[in-house]
Amino acid sequence: METLMDITTWMSNYTEQSDFTLVGFFSQSKHPALLAVVTFLVFLMALSGNVLLILLIISDTRLHTPMYFFISQLSLMDMMYISVTVPKMLMDQVLGSHKISAAACGIQMFLYLTLAGSEFFLLAAMAYDRYVAICHPLRYPVLMNRRVCLLLMSVCWFLGSLDGFMLTPVTMTFPFCGSHEIHHFFCEVPAVTKLSCSDTQLYETLMYLCCVLMLLIPVTVISSSYSSILLTVHRMNSAEGRKKALATCSSHMTVVMLFYGAAVYTYMLPASFHTPEKDMVVSVFYTILTPLLNPLIYSLRNKNVTEALKKLLGMEPSFKKQYSK
Numbered sequence: 001m002e003t004l005m006d007i008t009t010w011m012s013n014y015t016e017q018s019d020f021t022l023v024g025f026f027s028q029s030k031h032p033a034l035l036a037v038v039t040f041l042v043f044l045m046a047l048s049g050n051v052l053l054i055l056l057i058i059s060d061t062r063l064h065t066p067m068y069f070f071i072s073q074l075s076l077m078d079m080m081y082i083s084v085t086v087p088k089m090l091m092d093q094v095l096g097s098h099k100i101s102a103a104a105c106g107i108q109m110f111l112y113l114t115l116a117g118s119e120f121f122l123l124a125a126m127a128y129d130r131y132v133a134i135c136h137p138l139r140y141p142v143l144m145n146r147r148v149c150l151l152l153m154s155v156c157w158f159l160g161s162l163d164g165f166m167l168t169p170v171t172m173t174f175p176f177c178g179s180h181e182i183h184h185f186f187c188e189v190p191a192v193t194k195l196s197c198s199d200t201q202l203y204e205t206l207m208y209l210c211c212v213l214m215l216l217i218p219v220t221v222i223s224s225s226y227s228s229i230l231l232t233v234h235r236m237n238s239a240e241g242r243k244k245a246l247a248t249c250s251s252h253m254t255v256v257m258l259f260y261g262a263a264v265y266t267y268m269l270p271a272s273f274h275t276p277e278k279d280m281v282v283s284v285f286y287t288i289l290t291p292l293l294n295p296l297i298y299s300l301r302n303k304n305v306t307e308a309l310k311k312l313l314g315m316e317p318s319f320k321k322q323y324s325k
Contacts, residue, residue, distance in 0.1 A: 020105050020176075020192075022098045024089060024185040025280040036093045042292055043086045049295035050075035053305070060308035066144040067133070070126045071298050073153055074255075077122065078291035081115045084108055085186040085287050102172065105187040110168040112186065112287075116263070117214055118160025123256050124218035125152045130249055131225035135232045163214060167207060174198055183276035188283060190266065191276075211268060215260065222256060254297055255290075262286035 026032040057063045057072040088108070092098045100108070132143045171189050174196035184191035189207065193200050229249055262282050299305045 046292040082291040106172045110164040114164035117163035121156040124221040127222040127225040
């Protein structure tokens, strides 16, 4: 009986020690309740915007093209991305408990890394798609057929999950013998690594190299694609064609700069540039605001999407009548 009590006590202590505490950014605010409400509204807007965009792309045959297929995948990733972090953060604020188990922390970390890594490569695939569409329009149906699109999408998901499988197990197996307070609102790798009482310098160097590779390959593809696109657009005789090409590409470049800029700050800048407060602000930007902005960027500035929305809302007949006048 005594032995059983000892085991129970040990397990209880171990469970308590293996739990982490997410400090979060609500604690940094003078009005945490108001900030939580705003975050909840942004979360709902991001979810509804991305769901609507996916439904429009599925329901309207005019949007059954490679470009919109990739946009629908981007919306799917953004929905999953924001759902990995925000619900837990809001529940913590409502319930007043900021604990997260080591297993839940590891799952959150893996999903976040997989989705972020997949999105890096998806943005590169989208840039390649625009390159083929603008620079090789006659060969576009062959070069970007259904099979190629599915293959590119599978590669994006595979490489993203590879990032998650490489970094998550190593990070979560470090000994955490000091404070278990994560100065973040989710289990991001750098924030968790700081808690380890072992020497993590080699791991941080390898993580840096891994992130450089994860960013370098997509950035190279994106830079090459848009350099070729700009040269082709410059040679266009049609002002309308030039305007359409630049409008499509500028939307994509806006998303690229938002997402990659935040990633470069988080994983590639030296530690002297980082503070917990700055890291949380940057993370809020690309885990919460980017999923909200993406559907707006790809819908408000896209004629085909706005027409599909009008059709869905039953506004297309009056729109066509007005257009014919």
